[in-house]
Amino acid sequence: MASKVVQAIYNDDDVLMNAVKQVRAAHHHIEEVYTPFPVHGLDKAMGLAPTRIAIMSFIYGCIGLTVAIVMMNFIMIEDWPQNIGGKPSFSYIENMPAFVPIMFELTVFFAAHLMVITFYLRSKMWPFKEAENPDVRTTDDHFLMEIAVHGNEEEVAALLKETGAVEVNIQEKH
Known part of the structure; x- marks a missing residue:
């Protein structure tokens, strides 16, 4: 219509x-x-x-932090424990200060990438989509x-x- x-x-x-x-x-x-x-x-x-993309960014950051913690605990404590620099590998808590940079990076990575994907999906902007502006002067x-x-x-x-x-x-x- x-x-x-x-x-x-x-x-x-x-x-x-x-x-x-x-x-x-x-x-x-x-x-x-x-x-x-x-x-x-x-x-x-x-x-x-107001937009809710900031709330989603926080949730995506929490997902990234959770993935980092689970991944590091499995890799460095349970699956293949190694004595690196004299650090014991008995528990995750003892090694957590060494894992902080990884936790930070994965939090930012997940938040940034998932937020961009969410923005594109919410804006209905996918690859090869034609522009919708009615006048090229805009x-x-x-x-x-x-x-x-x-x-x-x-x-x-x-x-x-x-x-x-x-x-x-x-x-x-x-």
Whole structure:
């Protein structure tokens, strides 16, 4: 089912921020905003929920720490105990200070790699996926705001022109 969206193009991020606030104050739903660079505060202005990727990063770090502890205990204590530098290999606790760098590295490794994979999956960005930006100027120096419309195209277009939009288009979105 096709629906209509109004696309407003801006050439300044400050004008875009003010426009987003005005559109939200007028109770219109902003579908998406395309920008050539991150705009600080845009997510809050759009009313987006805070991300939970930091929580997942912590969980992934805990998984990495657990894997490091289990791996080092099995390899260095149970499977193949060795006397390296006069350190006894009777228990994991006695050798833990020597294992701290490995625990740190695997914690960071798991957190970083799994967080990147989670970000790509959550953003629906996989290899060979075509770009979804509706206007190629958004990758260079313009900002685009898409607003879903339901029979009120002229009202929304007039509001967007008042907010400082350089160009306003009505498009069919599939």
